[in-house]
Amino acid sequence: MLKSWSFHGGLRLPGHKHLSAQAPIIDAGVPSQLIYPLQLRPGVHLHATVNLSDRVVRGQIIADAEHALATPIHAASSGTVHAIENRLIPHPSGLADECIIIATDGLDEALPAAHPVDFRHEQPGVIRHLIRQAGIVGLGGAAFPTAIKLNPGPKRQVDTLLLNGAECEPYITCDNSLMQAEPNAVIEGALILMHALQVERGIIAIEEPMTEAFARLSEALEQHRNLRLSIVRIPALYPTGGEKQLIKVVTGKETPSGGIPADVGIICQNVGTAAAVYQAVSRGLPLTERIITVTGQGVNKQQNMRVRIGTPISELIGQAGGYSHDVKRLIMGGPMMGFALPEDDIPVVKATNCILAASDNEIVGAKEARPCIRCGDCAKACPVNLLPQQLYWHSRADNLDKCKEFSLFDCIECGCCEVVCPSHIPLVQYYRAAKSKILVKAKESEKSAIAKRRHDAHLDRKAREQAEKAERARQKKAALAKVKAANAAQERTE
Ligand code: SF4
Ligand code: SF4
Incomplete structure (x- = not known):
């Protein structure tokens, strides 16, 4: 085990992880409708590459743009383009923006997977291109394009990949579940990312209470016999999962004010992102689904679900047994850094890691x-x-x-x-x-x-x-x- 450092401040918060961590991941299946906001982040808008009434299949690109920070969106199931219109989007502003709406047909037809690639024989630029074309962004919540992050430029000497499995925010357990269910995908993804960055050191950081995830990852790593990659367990302290805090805890390095991790030779990626990279490069599958936590005392059944990106939250709440009488607020993300949603017809996007249906006593900052x-x-x-x-x-x-x-x-x-x-x-x-x-x-x-x-x-x-x-x-x-x-x-x- 590596030595760990500490950072100033932080809090030991009640985790509430037990609500969703115990149950196996449920496949949420194909929803009746898929909704895709075309605004990826402020200032980055995609344009639809499909027209009204077009038939689409899973894996087909339906929106893209030339912008440096743009990544394509792929349909998550087959169906027909039902509308391209303004809908409420998952954003703290609570505003509406242009979305593509697909009425699914239940057939779930898909494009054939692309030819798998042996990353060891490819140049980093080719890997970055594959990752970009698969629509992969950071799945930890920031949704920054992964291919851009993998190209820090010649002025920065990057020597370490730091895979973030810390998941420090209360209630959220999707990364923990993923590491237990798909440890091999996480390890393989880490090796691909290390190759793309041309670095010799990779570290997967997880919190101490994640004993099952640690055991599964350790077994998978053992099979790979790759000495360049290691797993480190760090204390469960909020917000250890913040990039700069994680870097400090794992390496002792301080990222300068206004700087980025690459300034201290490190690139951070989320464990879910690594698994998505593995699916894209080694299995030829674009990003069309992710694991999210549906939790809180405001739903009847708290669980982790494998969800098609674009699924309306209302459908997930239905699968979680519906709202309980305690529900007071719907939050996308955790109670600390998430934001309230005005309604539940808003879709899951790539950045969505948690839907928290919160009761009164679960809402932070509700007092006068x-x-x-x-x-x-x-x-x-x-x-x-x-x-x-x-x-x-x-x-x-x-x-x-x-x-x-x-x-x-x-x-x-x-x-x-x-x-x-x-x-x-x-x-x-x-x-x-x-x-x-x-x-x-x-x-x-x-x-x-x-x-x-x-x-x-x-x-x-x-x-x-x-x-x-x-x-x-x-x-x-x-x-x-x-x-x-x-x-x-x-x-x-x-
Ligand atoms: S919200 Fe900002 S100012 Fe407040 S503790 Fe966190 S980093 Fe510090
Ligand atoms: S009252 Fe609140 S804002 Fe003012 S110093 Fe104390 S903690 Fe900070």
């Missing part, structure tokens, strides 16, 4: 806020070593420059400060709002800088044209004077 008493508890709990109280005052006062000065963008929105705050101040809401305002302001400044550049270029062009016109007039005048002088000279000689 009181004034800050400057107790400093928030600073003690912050895993990034920020000053949450100062960030709160400056966010509240819209003092955005001060927010930046206090490293607002290093805040991972983990909610530790909010949980310990005796005044129940919804601190993360303030930070999110301030971040959005800073980003909007930055975009506006960029727009006005572009407009100013255009205006200056226009003035330059006008001045140049006037100077050229004046020069032409001067030359014309000089030519006329010359002709006149020549005529006068000729008249004099006659």
